[in-house]
Amino acid sequence: MGYRIAVVGATGNVGREMLDILDERGFPADEVVALASRRSQGTEVSFGDKTLKVQALEHFDFANADIALMSAGGSVSLEWAPKIAAKGCVVIDNSSAWRTDPDVPLIVPEVNADAVAGFAKKNIIANPNCSTIQLVVALKPLHERAKIKRVVVATYQSVSGAGKDAMDELFNQTRAVFVADPIETKKFPKRIAFNCIPHIDVFMEDGTTKEEWKMVAETKKILDPKIKLSATCVRVPVFVSHSEAVNIEFEEELSAEEARNILREAPGCLVIDKHEPGGYMTPYECAGEDATYISRIREDPTVDSGLSMWVVADNLRKGAALNTVQIAELLVNRKLLENRKAA
Template structure:
């Protein structure tokens, strides 16, 4: 009989926490006992796991006794506070926040890209899930980097409101309805109206004029690919519910033709090639939503430089960009490292 593992989902009532639960169910993760943890205001709510009721408990430092794996999606502050407590209790934490991503003793993992890094979980008992936009980009770029060595990346993201959470999803819904009624919409989650608008700001601005979201992509990409690649990013919030889209331009050391790039991506793990301009076939957010593959298309040479390529990359930010990636890490963890 296969071993079962006791799992805690921290932030179980949130958008990503709920998707983590679904992914555990869909992928038949060998769960023994499951514990749902959230803030005091959510304690007492009843959710389900495989059709059985599970009561949400208040997150405390004593919540992790007997837990083998803790999936965290409750924000950076809670992760900084509670991941060490969970690790001290014997659980391996897989954290979706930015709290631990750049810690040199914490592996930052995308299973299709750097699964070997999971071995470093032993240093602190924590594994970091990268930023959603970084995940889909490196899944697409890894086979190209291995073949031709990427020197520079210029990326512009078009990110769905679900990346901000349930409140943002609800706000976009309400704003659309309000505007169709001819009224002025309420603005609360973002600095400006998001319905029928694009906001070139995700997170706060730094002294260099870039937002935190943009700099996450810079630093995380280098750590995951283990290379000092030049990266510059512009992150934009768009009125889409699910699915981040990215325009990615790369410069490589060695020539990479469109035909070779398509061949590499067609067989790359976690990638679906959607690239037939003659039939207007290319990745779209509505196609990526609800699945775990990273869709890649619009592959074409950058004619302004010798070794340049353009790609359009789309993925479900809540699934592959967060929940599914975390569960995939847990699957490798129990297969290769935990006994």
């Protein structure tokens, strides 16, 4: 049985990646429809060896669609996800709009696949923040073995996490530096070329940014509400892939060697950890890859049971589009869509 899939936000970075991944993974779709705002109607996007013409979201009838993969921003999702879900189409949303809703499961398939069954309450499933996804993929197998008490993470997040305009800004500013043109700043509060900006999303009352708050709230919801987490999120002049320096404190003793062996066997993880120049993964190298890469695993002598490690993943793939498609595969493989229709 094939499914009818609607990709909402098909003209954006993540939407295009979703289309590529649906084709790459041979998702059992009888039809894939590309949707976006009315101003993008008629735009052509690629789906495998086919070209799809983008249709307007507001004119599409979701009654005959099975799954809507959404990556159109929080305001669009808040308005449209309930309307789409009411038609019987399951929404898998990539924005932050539904992540903290207690009736909406927040899913990373390698971490909490069983929670996907909770989608039936609202017909909506939330995809976590990109920086959270790669973090919990790496933390889950270690948490199962030694129980995590506390995590301190500093992120090094690529500009693609802020959209195509942000990527264009990095490109244009970098070129301007070399030809001595004026630097124009539009998307970011400060120049991003050859710089780092310790500010992602809006500031909150306690001095954290919303991106940092998301990592805390989402890790607790996905993995364990008892875990204490502190994050510092930084935008860096990299086009694709997020990196994270992660420090973990455990309840039980866990050596670096045992952690390395556990992560080598863990779903979604790839360990590249040679103690030599170049024996680690960088964001450039993991762009276009599906795995969460883990390097620099070592014991932290400042706490009784602690490890430090370096975690890198493609934020457009595992951090967004791939995770969304994997959730759709969960629905199919566990026959949850058929069960819903039967009910």
